[in-house]
Amino acid sequence: MSKVNVAIVGATGAVGTKILEKLLERNFPSSSIKLLASKRSAGKEIEAGGQKFIVEETKPEAFEGVDIAFFSAGGSISEKLAEEAVKRGAVVVDNTSAFRMTEGIPLVVPEVNLDALREHKGIIANPNCSTIQMVAALEPIREKFGLKRIIVSTYQAVSGAGAEAIDELATQSNQLNERAEIEANLLPQAAGQKHYPIAFNAIPQIDAFDESGYTLEELKMMNETKKIFGMPELQVSATCVRLPVVTGHSESVYIELDRDDVSVADLHEVLRGAPGIVLEDDIHTQTYPMPLFAEGKDDVFVGRIRKDREQANGFHLWIVSDNLLKGAALNSVQIAESLVDLKTSIG
Ligand code: A2P
Secondary structure (H helix, E strand, C coil): CCCEEEEEECCCCHHHHHHHHHHHHCCCCEEEEEEEECHHHCCCEEEECCEEEECEECCHHHHCCCCEEEECCCHHHHHHHHHHHHHCCCEEEECCCCCCCCCCCCECCHHHHHHHHHHCCCEEECCCHHHHHHHHHHHHHHHHHCEEEEEEEEEECHHHHCHHHHHHHHHHHHHHHCCCCCCCCCCCCCCCCCCCCCCCCCECCCCCECCCCCEHHHHHHHHHHHHHHCCCCCEEEEEEEECCCCCCEEEEEEEEECCCCCCHHHHHHHHCCCCCEEECCEHHHCECCCHHHHCCCCCEEEEEEEECCCCCCEEEEEEEECCCHHHHHHHHHHHHHHHHHHHHHHC
């Protein structure tokens, strides 16, 4: 396997930090790792895996000599600088929503559509965190029994909104404990006209609203799922809710299959042993996935599988994963690993 020069844009952020951790933990074949962030962080020292790194400002010149650049500093930074990185010979693995729905840009979850990687022209998009864990869990079912419809409700952690949102939950929790007035400055959306407390609350808005009444997060789940599965005809509907959970997104997912002769045991069988999936489904021992126990783990956990009582081809599932890992950093690093393998295999 050849060695590559790597850059991480947004290296001081919630996802960027995890990308560095995963690269080191998985012995990614890098000859150098450059940490990039805003001007504010230039010169900052970061220690990881027993090594010291100095953060640099993100400028077009910073991409000279870089082979793979991870972007996780927000869509506007990707829009401004991803092409600059590509121009200098880097392949960009973009963790923002900037290019996910752009035609010709692959949107990849390696367990589902690895082949799409071969078509990249310099930029590869990493899907939305809620989308990744859902399609990873549904792919073995879709492959075996066909899929007609998905209706999903999410229970999303604050870390999906970045490091500042984690701080806001902690501050508000302290304010509540001290019976002080709760200050809300960030959620549901920094740029929004109103902010609501997330501590001890549930906010049915993630990202801005579209004219249709859906939020952009909901539309991302709906559109990205169709693109990753290559099924424009798939019926997908999403409701996305933010909860006072630090890390780990949960999803209540209703699916309708192409067949109506499938049992819960059949779904258990296809999920058991599927790549990156852990089945935690035993009501007799109260075994089911929960975000607190998924945090820090690479897998997607599935449980509470039930057949719908009215609809013969309908099933309900509960899907949980660490939104910063499989939902973001791990999936990006897996994409980069596949790129290196691909480069090695085609010379
Ligand atoms: P910085 O720490 O210097 O502000 P999160 O998703 O946790 O909110 O993190 C956002 C990441 O994006 C951080 O690493 C942040 O760096 C980075 N970032 C924010 N603004 C810029 C910018 N103008 N150029 C490059 N990186 C940026």
